[in-house]
Each structure stands twice: as structure tokens, then as C-alpha cells.
Amino acid sequence: MPTLTKLYTMEEASQHNTNEDCWIVIDGKVYDVSSYLDEHPGGDDVLLGATGKDATDDFEDAGHSKSARELMDKFCIGELDVETTPIPELEIISKKQEVKGLPQKILYISKQYWFAPVTVVGLSVVVGYLYLRKK
Numbered sequence: 001m002p003t004l005t006k007l008y009t010m011e012e013a014s015q016h017n018t019n020e021d022c023w024i025v026i027d028g029k030v031y032d033v034s035s036y037l038d039e040h041p042g043g044d045d046v047l048l049g050a051t052g053k054d055a056t057d058d059f060e061d062a063g064h065s066k067s068a069r070e071l072m073d074k075f076c077i078g079e080l081d082v083e084t085t086p087i088p089e090l091e092i093i094s095k096k097q098e099v100k101g102l103p104q105k106i107l108y109i110s111k112q113y114w115f116a117p118v119t120v121v122g123l124s125v126v127v128g129y130l131y132l133r134k135k
């Protein structure tokens with residue numbers, strides 16, 4: 001039988017970032033650790049510091065034991081709604097893929113390096129002005 005999983009956006013989860021109300025996101029799952037803050041062996045400050053972002057790396061870096069991972073399930077309240085959560089890496093790739101065809105490539109490059117011709121023109125104007133003043 002399919003189970004209904006509550007979905008939360010990262011924006012929604014990040015609003016729960018206080019001592020009384022603390023949610024963290026680990027590996028696509030949302031955990032309400034409000035009642036665990038005082039008991040967490042790593043301290044409440046690390047949990048509060050892990051709110052508002054994907055805390056998977058922080059969690060893994062701490063080298064949690066198997067029992068810690070089992071304990072997590074108790075606090076799981078749902079999953080992250082990936083549809084509405086922008087993943088920076090994916091955005092970068094999709095932006096890169098947008099640049100197709102020669103005209104678009106030229107536009108893309110000129111947008112990135114517009115300062116080069118502007119500097120050359122600026123310098124020419126200054127040099128020309130100084131040259132004419134000397135005369």
C-alpha cells in the first residue's frame with residue numbers, strides 16, 4: 001500500500017530555526033529535532049547551525065553511528081520537495097546548456113568579456129586626449 005509522505009520546501013523548513021522549533025534537512029528528508037536539541041551529544045548549537053540548508057554533509061562529517069542513524073527516524077516528519085527546491089549545481093548545468101548555436105555563443109562571450117573592448121576604447125580616448133593637449 002502506498003504511504004503518503006508530507007513534502008516540505010527548503011524555504012518552509014528553513015523557517016524552523018529556533019530553540020523551540022528546529023527542523024533540519026538530511027539526505028532529502030526533513031527532521032523535526034526540536035525535542036532532541038537538549039539531548040543531542042553534538043550540542044544544540046550544531047543542530048541550529050544546520051537549519052536552512054542541506055545538512056547532509058555536516059551530518060556525514062560528524063561520523064554518526066548506526067544507532068544515531070536509527071534514532072533519526074523518530075524525528076522524520078517528511079521529505080524535501082525537490083521540485084520547488086533549486087539545486088545550485090543543476091542550475092549551473094542548465095545555464096551552460098542554454099548556450100547553443102554561434103549567435104548565442106557570441107552573445108554569451110560578449111556578455112562575459114564586455115569590459116575588454118570598453119577598457120581598450122577608454123584607454124584610447126585618454127591617450128588621444130593627452131596627445132592632443134600636448135600639441
Ligand code: HEM
Pocket residue numbers: 024031033040041042043046047049050055058059062063064065066067068069071072075
Ligand atoms: C536527526 C538528526 C541527528 C541525530 C539523531 C543525531 C544524533 C547524534 C548522536 C546519537 C550522536 C552521538 C554519537 C553517535 O552515536 O554517532 C551525535 C553526535 C554528534 N552529532 Fe549528531 N545527530 C543529528 C544531526 C546532526 C547534525 C545535522 C550535525 C551537524 C551539523 C550533528 C553533529 C554531531 C556532532 C559534531 C557529534 C559528535 C559529538 C562528539 O562526539 O563530541 N548531528 N549525534
